[in-house]
Amino acid sequence: MTATPLGRQADPTGRPSRLSRVRQATDGDGAFYLLIVPPFLILFLLTAVPLVSLIWTSMQEWNRASPVPPDFIGLSNFTALMGDAAFWKAAGLTAYQVSGTVILQIIFGLGIALLFSRQFRGVGLARALYLVPMMCAPVVVGLMWRVLLQTDNGPVNRMLAVIGIGPIDFLGDPALAMPSVIGTDLWLSTPFVVIILLAALQAIPQEISEAARVDGVSPWQMLRWIILPIIKPMIILATLFRTMDAIKRFDTIYVMTGGGPGNSTETLDLHAFAYAFTYLDVGKGAAIAVVMLALIIAISSLLLRAIDPTTGSAK
């Protein structure tokens, strides 16, 4: 990372060299910025305009189904949400889904990463194959598991029948629908955690593990007191990424259950979708999206602080 301003040559005397002065006249920063600024602006416009417009929309009383034009109502959508039991239920379900997904994923991901950091026959191939689910389209994954988990003649239930467990209505039972959704996400995105933690494990200097081995440390002590502290920042980072993505998880849930049965899998994202595109209550849908964004920012700033308490930023 360089702190050198654009268009200036590094010069031991601190003054721009004659050469660079000449060059600055002919193709200095101006020409350079001309080339570089447009894509930068596009990136910014493409992301800033929708976010501002979202916040503006969240302060409107606006139902697309009614002929009444949008009306500015300040924070009323938000205060209405605070008193809305359906919103709190969706928030609770999101907490359930996100914590279930992320905690299990970190545990499994760490275990599998430890396994893959060993040397065994075909380790490279095994690692490559294990990453395949991550590249699959989530909608395909959702539909695939929906078929696999079918009550009548679904492959999973057929296998369970072999060991005498009678058909389980995975997606139709309100108590089992969410665990099924979480299980699908485990299959889909645990590989992401494994990639990050595997990279972290491989970056541990060999001298450290060798020294510990020479000192006769037990496997458990090695994991608890040497490996975990070293890769802790990466664990937190993986948690951060997975939390952000789990809060936004839409496609698999939408095609597996559509938020049902009842609304037992209707997380905040599906709740917002229902308001914005089914009930056409745009203002309220936008308000839920804003709450989600605030929630995500709060959670991630907490996690980031855990990495580096002095600066509050990731290294």
Added chain:
Amino acid sequence: MSSMTTTQIPRTAGQPGRAVGLSGRPTWPSSMPGLWGVLAWVIVLLTLTPLVWLVSTALTGGNPGASLANFREVLGTGDFLATYVNSLVVSLSTTLFTVAFGVTSGYTLARTRTRSTRWMGIWIVLVRMAPPMGFALPFFLMMQKLQLLDTYPALVLVYLTVTLPFATWLMAGFFQSIPVELEEAARIDGCSRIRALFSVVLPAARPGIATVAIFSFIASWNEFFYPLVIAGRTTKTASLALQGYVSSAGIETGLLCAGAVLVLLPALLFTALAQKGLVRGLTHGAVK
């Protein structure tokens, strides 16, 4: 690639042939190597089982014996083929724009002052965190006002909100790892800044550019939520079309699986071709 597991500790004369700690106990990384390898492979195979089932059902389900009948029916009837073409058009255009814009804005980030870099970094993280609803709803309303719903440009624009921030971030990291001295040398040799960028920096960043291209293609190809909101009848993507095989009356399993395999195919192909670069790109993005 470092492998801590193959390292043998210096053995003393009394402990021939086995990697054993000085305390005499087998130590953590190298105890029972064979068993752990078997366990790892069992996990890999279990993970792949659903996909194997998917492919075999696509080949046999519904039409027993006829191996490609499901694929023929999926591609030959209905609008699946048209949606597949839509997906290709939108994903390839998104990739093109992402690479062009991602490279230039990433380069700007990498070569400008730290303060702007930091703010841009924060902004990009913020955008990456925003729930899709945060973009989809405003985009839907804007496109509706502009009469652009159900057009390719609308889809490409909204896909760029997913791919461009990540591409910029990744490219910035790649450019930062290319020493500034390389360009400076070229400029002292008489290159203009633009020419130095094209003839010195870009070739050195080729692996990064490939990673960005593959990432954007896969991300836009796999997208479901945005087309659900923005696409209409003429621009429907393949990921949406799959839902057509699922109705309240039941699921056409054989056709659904064949369609699903077709949707998975390009992403898996690209992944197979560029797995190393992709993993490096992802972890690089994570470490930053």
